[in-house]
Structures are given as structure tokens and as C-alpha cells.
Amino acid sequence: MRVSIDSDLCIGSGQCALTSPSVFDTDDDGFGVVRPGQEDGRDPMVKEAVRACPVQAITLDAE
Known part of the structure; x- marks a missing residue:
């Protein structure tokens, strides 16, 4: 799996950094x-x- 963040969509809520x-x-x-x-x-x-x-804004794709 490959994780990425779409910087055009991200609003900076910080939920990703708090969660993981x-x-x-x-x-x-x-x-x-x-x-x-x-x-x-x-x-x-x-x-x-x-x-x-x-x-x-976060995607998790199969490689």
C-alpha cells in the first residue's frame, strides 16, 4: 500500500498527525x-x- 496526501485538498486540520x-x-x-x-x-x-x-485528502493505494 502507498499513502499520500493531496496538498491541494489538505486544509491543515492535523487529524492525520494526531491519529498516526x-x-x-x-x-x-x-x-x-x-x-x-x-x-x-x-x-x-x-x-x-x-x-x-x-x-x-489522504489516499491509500495498492502498489
């Missing part, structure tokens, strides 16, 4: 980013972070 801090962080402007090396989406909380995003 080992995978997600926020940039200097407060918008969500995937931590380097965590793009594989293996953390079990990634699916919960996808659900928690209020604007569905």
Missing part, C-alpha cells in the same frame, strides 16, 4: 505531509487517519 504520528507530520505551514520513509502505509493507524481526514 509515526506516519504523518505537518509542514511549516501546518499542512499534512507523509514522513519520509513512511510512504508504504504499513502502520495500522493509517486507515484510521484516512477516515479521520475531514476533506479526504
Whole structure:
């Protein structure tokens, strides 16, 4: 699985970083980013972070 955040959709609510801090962080402007090396989406909380995003900016795709 591959996780990504659509920066055009992200509103910076921070739900991803709160739900799965080992995978997600926020940039200097407060918008969500995937931590380097965590793009594989293996953390079990990634699916919960996808659900928690209020604007569905996070995608989890099969590779």
C-alpha cells in the first residue's frame, strides 16, 4: 500500500498527525505531509487517519 496526501485538498486540520504520528507530520505551514520513509502505509493507524481526514485528502493505494 502507498499513502499520500493531496496538498491541494489538505486544509491543515492535523487529524492525520494526531491519529498516526509515526506516519504523518505537518509542514511549516501546518499542512499534512507523509514522513519520509513512511510512504508504504504499513502502520495500522493509517486507515484510521484516512477516515479521520475531514476533506479526504489522504489516499491509500495498492502498489
